[in-house]
Amino acid sequence: MHVTQTLAEGLKREFKVVVPAADIASRADVQLAEMKDKVRINGFRPGKVPVAHLKRLYGRSVMADIVNNMVGEANKKIVDDNHIKLAMEPKLDFEGGDEGVTSVLDGKADFAWTVSVEVLPSFEVGDLSGIKIEKPVAKVEDAEVQERLEGLARRNLAYTDKPEGAEAADKDRVIVDFVGKIDGEPFEGGTGTDISVDLGSGSFIPGFEEKLVGVKAGEEKVIEATFPGNYMSQTLAGKTATFDVTVKAVQQPGELKIDDELAKSVGLDSLDKLKEVIGESIGREFAAAARRKVKRQLLDALDGKFAFDLPPTLLEQEFNNVWAQVEQDMKRSGRSFEDESTTEEAAKADYRKIAARRVRLGLVLAEIGEKNKIQVSEEEVTRAVVERARQFPGQEQQVWEFYRKTPAAVAELRAPIFEDKVVDYLLELAEVTEKPVSKDELLKDDEDEAAS
Incomplete structure (x- = not known):
């Protein structure tokens, strides 16, 4: 040879x-x-x-x-x-x-x-200690726990019909049939039967719930309301519609009770235990949000430290994956590039940069993991498969068999575990300082932060 x-x-x-x-x-x-x-x-x-x-x-x-x-x-x-x-x-x-x-x-x-x-590019990892990270930390306030308790209590409220002739008031539930029309013609998805509308919940488009205040059972009414400009269906976004509404029932909520019985309804012994569980749940949410922001800062720092050529085919594959998701999202929402104040060419250029960042950081994390002998154990992979199977109640065995027979699918589970372990390793080397923030600041989307 x-x-x-x-x-x-x-x-x-x-x-x-x-x-x-x-x-x-x-x-x-x-x-x-x-x-x-x-x-x-x-x-x-x-x-x-x-x-x-x-x-x-x-x-x-x-x-x-x-x-x-x-x-x-x-x-x-x-x-x-x-x-x-x-x-x-x-x-x-x-x-x-x-x-x-x-x-x-x-x-x-x-x-x-x-x-x-x-071939994969050759580059030196160098000294990665001393990366400065600011970790946002939000305290779980009693008011947040109380709000969650009230939300849980409302979801467990029993509603009863109001006396005949009684008008619907804020916080009441109205059972309606409706037919939505634009320019006098019914539109797809605009018809509903036996729909529960909780007045004041903000679950429907602006103006719809407010105009049901004061209606009575058996009443028919035409309601005019406008879809928000950012509505998920572009064919309806910003459009004014009329709804032919038939009120079938007006119901009032029972007393909002936050007590031991509420706790028992969800399998807990007491209200104190329920508060503890809710507080822990909020704490986990806050910790996950802080982790995402810390990881983003770390990846930004790494992205600024490395610059090297990327394998063309690998980059093109990643871009194609990103772009396919973009097109799918736009098709589902009915929006266009013009709606986003851009062009397809400009959007592709932006998403190609995103794809390049992903490939570069993936290579950097892989190199760091390899040099420091970071590995994913079979036990960790098994736990991930079990967790995945739990997401499909009744199909656990089929999911397990799928992963047992599909090495590529197992690799997809292994990759994020490996990435998180490398991130944990790097955070041990970093200079992490905690910064107290409000709940709203902690949960603020990265895109919103970038725009501010």
């Missing part, structure tokens, strides 16, 4: 591999000779089958196995001899195409092909 490098351009490499036909034939003869003592053919005693006869029967399949093995051997030789890390699976171009491969299998030609690879 002769391997010659023919291209070294950036992160692209090409190699020409040639295996003389005589070498392939020699290896085939050895394998056929080894088969003599193993195969059983009618008319021949064990071990007495002529090699020439075996060649007529099995020569083509033996040659195919040898050719496949040689491709693997060549790939390994290229990686080992050149001390490279592949970014993608090698791309193979066989000389002569299908006809050339047929000639090789028939023993009439040398086996020659080109191996095109993209």
Whole structure:
């Protein structure tokens, strides 16, 4: 096997591999000779089958196995001899195409092909200690716990019909049928039957709930309301609609009780225990939000420390994944690039930068993890699979079997675990200071922060 490098351009490499036909034939003869003592053919005693006869029967399949093995051997030789890390699976171009491969299998030609690879960039990680991180910390206030308690109590409220002729008031529940129209024509998704509207909840578009205050059971009413400009359906966003409403019932809520009985309704012993559980839940939410912001700061710091060429195919694949999600989101929302005050070309340029950042940081984290021997244990992967299975009640066994048989899916679970472990390692090296913040500031979206 002769391997010659023919291209070294950036992160692209090409190699020409040639295996003389005589070498392939020699290896085939050895394998056929080894088969003599193993195969059983009618008319021949064990071990007495002529090699020439075996060649007529099995020569083509033996040659195919040898050719496949040689491709693997060549790939390994290229990686080992050149001390490279592949970014993608090698791309193979066989000389002569299908006809050339047929000639090789028939023993009439040398086996020659080109191996095109993209390699991972080489870079020094350097000293990563001393990265400054500001960790936002919000205190779980009693008022927040009380608000959650009240929300839970409201969801458990019993509603009863108000006396005949009674008007709907704020906090009442109105049961309605309605048909929504734009320019006098019903629109898709604008019809509802036996819909519960809790007045004052803000669950419906602005103006709808407010105009139900004062209605009575049996009343029919036409309500005009305008969809918000950022409504998820672009065909309705900003449009004014009329709703032909039939009021079927007006109900009043029972007394809002926050007591031990409320706690028992959710499987807890007492109100104090319920408050404790809610407080812990809010604390976990705050901790997760703080973690996201800390991780974002850390990744921003890493992104500023490294600049190197990225494997073109790897970058293109990541961009295609990002862009497919963008197109899917826009299609679902019915919005266009014009609605976002941009163009498709400008949006692609922005998202290509996002894809480049993801690829770069992925390579940096992988290098840091490898150099510091950070690994994901099988126990951690198993826990992730179990957690995933729990998300599909009644289908746990099917989910488990899917991951057992699909290594690529397991790799997708392993990747974020590995990333988080590398992040934890880096945070131990960083200078982390805590900054007290309000709940609203802690939970503020990163996009909102960037815009402010």
